[in-house]
Amino acid sequence: MPELPEVEVVRAGLEPAVTGATVAGIEIFDERSLRRHAPAAGSFTDLLRGRQILAAVRRGKFLWLPLDSGRAVVIHLGMSGQVLLRTPGAAADRMLRIRLALEHPSHGELWVNFVDQRIFGSMAVDALVPTADHRPGGYSGAVEADAAWRNRLPSQVAHIARDPIDPSFSAPAFFAALARKNTGIKRALLDQNLISGIGNIYADEALFAARIHYEQPAASLSPAKARALLAAVRTILHRALAEGGTSFDAQYVNVNGQSGYFAHSLEAYGRQGTPCSRCGTLLVREQFMNRGSHFCPRCQRLR
Numbered sequence: 001m002p003e004l005p006e007v008e009v010v011r012a013g014l015e016p017a018v019t020g021a022t023v024a025g026i027e028i029f030d031e032r033s034l035r036r037h038a039p040a041a042g043s044f045t046d047l048l049r050g051r052q053i054l055a056a057v058r059r060g061k062f063l064w065l066p067l068d069s070g071r072a073v074v075i076h077l078g079m080s081g082q083v084l085l086r087t088p089g090a091a092a093d094r095m096l097r098i099r100l101a102l103e104h105p106s107h108g109e110l111w112v113n114f115v116d117q118r119i120f121g122s123m124a125v126d127a128l129v130p131t132a133d134h135r136p137g138g139y140s141g142a143v144e145a146d147a148a149w150r151n152r153l154p155s156q157v158a159h160i161a162r163d164p165i166d167p168s169f170s171a172p173a174f175f176a177a178l179a180r181k182n183t184g185i186k187r188a189l190l191d192q193n194l195i196s197g198i199g200n201i202y203a204d205e206a207l208f209a210a211r212i213h214y215e216q217p218a219a220s221l222s223p224a225k226a227r228a229l230l231a232a233v234r235t236i237l238h239r240a241l242a243e244g245g246t247s248f249d250a251q252y253v254n255v256n257g258q259s260g261y262f263a264h265s266l267e268a269y270g271r272q273g274t275p276c277s278r279c280g281t282l283l284v285r286e287q288f289m290n291r292g293s294h295f296c297p298r299c300q301r302l303r
Contacts, residue, residue: 004197025101037124059138060196066149081121163197
């Protein structure tokens with residue numbers, strides 16, 4: 001499943017292409033990709049046609065495009081979703097679910113294709129609501145400090161915590177929440193209501209870097225260890241961003257269909273049976289929440 005780096009790569013690729021563009025047309029090829037759209041507010045097509053896109057914003061794994069109507073197009077990639085920029089008239093992508101035809105004042109006409117093999121992803125038009133802390137709703141490269149959409153976010157995203165590379169992320173609040181949790185630290189990192197954007201891959205990588213066992217109770221971490229873990233999370237995410245995210249197959253690509261190459265830099269995830277880069281002990285994989293946890297049994301002892 002795409003995590004923060006993969007979604008941020010998509011957001012950054014979309015932003016210059018769609019900001020300022022007007023939605024000229026919408027084609028729905030599979031209604032299942034609209035499962036998160038609430039039709040009571042109006043049809044997806046009617047709420048979107050003729051509207052101008054103001055920016056591209058992300059919080060955790062959620063991406064949205066604010067509109068001049070006070071609403072936003074919310075995009076969730078699910079397990080295998082892709083958002084691809086195409087030249088009008090290009091051959092249809094396999095498993096194309098939704099297409100937006102845009103007219104940009106500088107770039108001219110372009111298509112935004114939403115492609116999804118497993119159809120767990122979605123697009124929806126949702127209302128924007130004020131953020132609880134009155135700060136920007138998510139990360140965006142836009143510079144309009146007083147933009148009406150900036151301190152708002154889609155109602156579908158309001159329950160999602162800020163992610164660790166968001167400038168408005170509060171480290172003290174995160175540490176205080178960890179101190180109240182008796183669940184294993186990996187469960188805490190995967191809790192999108194506590195900290196967003198981290199999935200199985202980057203949780204394993206950060207815990208390996210910080211030398212913490214995935215079942216270590218979150219509340220048992222010392223302040224120094226908690227700070228080291230957050231620093232490791234941020235370092236791993238920024239490194240993954242610099243390398244275009246992690247692509248294990250053709251499902252994880254940027255807006256131009258190119259794969260990321262952070263998979264070559266992974267130290268723990270998927271490396272069971274190979275020597276630890278620190279001590280040489282063979283890394284192991286254990287079953288965890290219908291997935292796996294990868295760690296060094298010597299460097300990451302349960303204490």
